[in-house]
Amino acid sequence: MRLEPKPAPSLALTLLFPIAAIVATLLITSLLVLAAGASPLSVFYLVAKGAAGSQFALLETLTRATPLIFTGLAVAVAFRAKLWNIGAEAQLYVGGIVTVVLGTGALPLPSIILIPVIMLAVMLAGGLLLLGPAILKTRFGVDEVVTTLLLNFIVLLFVSMLLEGVLKDPMGLGWPQSQKVIAEAQLPRIIQGKRLHYGFVIAIVSAIVVWVIMKKTVLGYEMRAVGHNPEGARFVGIPVNRVLMKTALLSGGLAALAGFSEVSGLKGNLTLDLSPGYGYSGIVVAMLAMLNPLGVIASAIFVAGIFVGADAMSRVAKVPSYIADVMVATSLLTMVVAILLTRFRVRWR
Amino acid sequence: MSPTASEPVLSLSGITKRFGPLVANDAISFELKRGEVIALLGENGAGKTTLMNILFGHYVADEGTVEAFGKPLPPGDPRAALDAGIGMVHQHFTLADNMTVLENIALGTQSLWRPRLDRAAARNRIGQLSTDFGLAVDPTATVSTLSVGERQRVEILKALYREARILILDEPTAVLTPAETDALFRTLKLLVAKGLSIIFISHKLHEVMAVSDRVLVLRSGRLAGERETKATDRKALAALMVGQEVKPAEVSPVQVGAPLLVLDRVSTARHNGAGLDEVSLTLSAGEITGLAGVSGNGQAALAALIAGTRRPTGGCISIAGQPVGDWSPQAALGHGVARIPEDRHAVGTIGDMSVTENVIAERYGSPRFSRMGFLDWKAARSFAEEIIADYDVKCPSPEARIRLLSGGNMQKLILGRALDPEPAVILASQPTRGLDVGAVAYVHRMLLAARERGAAVLLISEDLEEILALSDRIVVMSKGRLSSPSARGERSIRELGELMAGHGEEGQAA
Structure with missing residues (x-):
């Protein structure tokens, strides 16, 4: 078996293969559903209904998509410059820490000033967290996959230490959780009484801003050049290391906004279960979107929908909601294969 | 036979x-x-x-x-x-x-x-x-x-x-x-x-x-x-x-002008072969200096040095009489050094980016192409169209990925990018390697035109015929050292071959 590059994939093919990927995903996961003793059709129906079948379901999906858009953007930006940021999870938690440090009354400011201040600080902190691995990479050739991945565990332990120590809520009945942020530091809900908050709007705006950066600005041009061919970029005079630093600041900052948005918009305080792996899911989201910032919005909603829908489904169909993880993982694999097939022709023999 | x-x-x-x-x-x-x-x-x-x-x-x-x-x-x-x-x-x-x-x-x-x-x-x-x-x-x-x-x-x-x-x-x-x-x-x-x-x-x-x-x-x-x-x-x-008759490049006599780029006992670390060992070289206006040698004898190090991607470990580089300070690709470009790299695919172009994006790569930060951190894609595209027309590049559109172009057309784009700002010094490293006869003749004409305009050209090539055809002066590199220069026709192919093999004269070591 051998792969031969296709000169130029046609538009029809580039649309057909992702659809084929989704169909393949459904077929593969139906085997597991059958093994769990349920009917695949009804399970998929229930997942779809749970994800988008009612106003409540839809709002829940968008709420769940919000942090995924941020982490997906963070990964998309970094991967575009071939900076392998696997540490969005850590950056998210750092965003959460900064939000509760500044948002629990330390800065007595009105909402209109306090929230932007917190956001800037959050982005700076997340960016600086990724700057370390980026410097280790450019200076000493340390693989950032390892450093960013390990930082996830370090930061989570650090959060645990804070929540048992200085940030522990004295009124928290001993639970490892921080105080709630003050009202001025909270992101308002979009619809009164529902969970969807303005973090979602900030996420959409961020995606558009990132898209503009990548398409229209010098920085985006430099990042793409460095990602495609660092040696060529260096030759034509692009300051490769400086570009990687800027990429790290932007990517880390975006991931940290996920932590800010979850604390400020949804949870109100920092806990050790702030993120059920949004940082890692961000990689899936970015890859499904083929690193396109606007595509990240759609793929984040898709992934969130599967998780939310699977939760709803498992309550009814008695198929474990872990099927959501399998579906997301399978869709990533089939998508990667689909991308491969749009670019290459497979020759047997 | x-x-x-x-x-x-x-x-x-x-x-x-x-x-x-x-x-x-x-x-x-x-x-x-x-x-x-x-x-x-x-x-x-x-x-x-x-x-x-x-x-x-x-x-x-x-x-x-x-x-x-x-x-x-x-x-x-x-x-x-x-x-x-x-x-x-x-x-x-x-x-x-x-x-x-x-x-x-x-x-x-x-x-x-x-x-x-x-x-x-x-x-x-x-x-x-x-x-x-x-x-x-x-x-x-x-x-x-x-x-x-x-x-x-x-x-x-x-x-x-x-x-x-x-x-x-x-x-x-x-x-x-x-x-x-x-x-x-x-x-x-x-x-x-x-x-x-x-x-x-x-x-x-x-x-x-x-x-x-x-x-x-x-x-x-x-x-x-x-x-x-x-x-x-x-x-x-x-x-x-x-498919057509090819005319050999015509070389007309040109008045040699002032020294534009001078290397004074420059050494470098090893780079794809030997490094430079106290190399001195003067490139003067209106002159093509041909550098012959068997690959791996320090040509790559010299090319990287002049291109700015490698810094010297000793010695001094001066351009137009002034020693250069911090040396980098940006500095080289800033001093009017045009570079045609040896490897078109890995170094000279960014294959997955468009023709337009590649053509502006050495100057994207200039006011012509960017304002307040935003790129002016309209200006970039019209510049790309200009280069495509002026340098006779065959490509489907300025939006095409440069990877899809043939070697000759890719090289013409690189030439256009390098020569359009009328550089004072031109480094051409294996500029015709792997090109067809027509494209080779084109590259030669361009280098000769630049020489007539008064540019100082360094032509690094493993093709002795090319060196002999174009160069006003020939130096031979062996084991990181340069021979003394010889004028056109002064040394025979055999003598050059011996220098390439590392035999013969004491060189400029003295």
Whole structure:
């Protein structure tokens, strides 16, 4: 078996293969559903209904998509410059820490000033967290996959230490959780009484801003050049290391906004279960979107929908909601294969 | 050349290979006879490599068949090609550097289940082959210690050791000194005298004339012509290759001006071969300085130094009389140094980005193309269209990925990017490597035009003919050191060859 590059994939093919990927995903996961003793059709129906079948379901999906858009953007930006940021999870938690440090009354400011201040600080902190691995990479050739991945565990332990120590809520009945942020530091809900908050709007705006950066600005041009061919970029005079630093600041900052948005918009305080792996899911989201910032919005909603829908489904169909993880993982694999097939022709023999 | 028996050992009939809309090989048929040397001549992209890859089983032809020694060769099976007695010496050697010559040659010829190599027998056979065919090489030497010429001999021995009856040589002289090339040609003559058949791939006309019995000319995937070598000449072959007459570049006398770039005892670390060892060089306005040498002797280090991608470890660079401060690609560009890099694909372009994005790459930060951190894509695109028109680049659109362009068109874009700002100093590193005759002539004209305008040009090339044709002054690099310069016609090819091999004069070490 051998792969031969296709000169130029046609538009029809580039649309057909992702659809084929989704169909393949459904077929593969139906085997597991059958093994769990349920009917695949009804399970998929229930997942779809749970994800988008009612106003409540839809709002829940968008709420769940919000942090995924941020982490997906963070990964998309970094991967575009071939900076392998696997540490969005850590950056998210750092965003959460900064939000509760500044948002629990330390800065007595009105909402209109306090929230932007917190956001800037959050982005700076997340960016600086990724700057370390980026410097280790450019200076000493340390693989950032390892450093960013390990930082996830370090930061989570650090959060645990804070929540048992200085940030522990004295009124928290001993639970490892921080105080709630003050009202001025909270992101308002979009619809009164529902969970969807303005973090979602900030996420959409961020995606558009990132898209503009990548398409229209010098920085985006430099990042793409460095990602495609660092040696060529260096030759034509692009300051490769400086570009990687800027990429790290932007990517880390975006991931940290996920932590800010979850604390400020949804949870109100920092806990050790702030993120059920949004940082890692961000990689899936970015890859499904083929690193396109606007595509990240759609793929984040898709992934969130599967998780939310699977939760709803498992309550009814008695198929474990872990099927959501399998579906997301399978869709990533089939998508990667689909991308491969749009670019290459497979020759047997 | 040699007595040729008439039975064909290899016959290709109607080979057609398409890559999407591109027809790489179009109904190509030919026969190779016993004891014959066929030269496969053609521009880059003419389909030579595709054809050989089909023959060797790396690709499967869409139509057509290959027969070796009267038996059809199963398509897509390199193993079968090897077993049928076809040996290939690739342009880029496929040797394990950390193993000995003997191990490299015997590698893969014995069953994996045999506990150890029968060294004595292998050594005897290698020794026999070496003496028979003038392929002197020490079987116990580690490959990494060998010169390029010796490595090539190992590759040929490897093929002979596997009892190849048909030998394919892909651009074998690209990395050799003139003396090594002569030795290779003598070996080839001994091989055909023993009844081997040889396919010699090249785009150098004089070599084709020197070594072959018959010449097949490929042009855009078709067999453009087949000539008995005795009955043709270089001009006719060049015309067949490009489809039109090619005029050699005309060199007119130009007044040499002020020194523009001066290297004073500059040393560097190793870089793709030797580093520089206290090299002094002056590039003056209106002068092309040709730098000859066998690859790996420090040309890469010198090119990287002038391009700004490597900093000197000692010595001083001055431009227009002023020592340069911090040295980088940006600084080089800022001082008006244009760079044409050796490797178009890995260094000169960013393959997955568009023609437009590549053309502005050296100047994207200038006010012409960006404002307040935003790129002006309209200005960029019109600049790309300008370069495409001015430098006669054939490409589908400025939005096309540059990877899709042929080598010649890619090089024209790089030329356009480098020469458009009318640079004072031009570094041209192997500017015509792998280009077809037409594109080579174009690059030469551009360099000569720049010289007439008063630019100082450094031409680094492994092609002595090119150096001799264009240079006002020639220096030779060997083991990281430069010879003293010689004016046009002052040193003979033989003398230059000796300098390239590291013999002769004390150089400028004094």
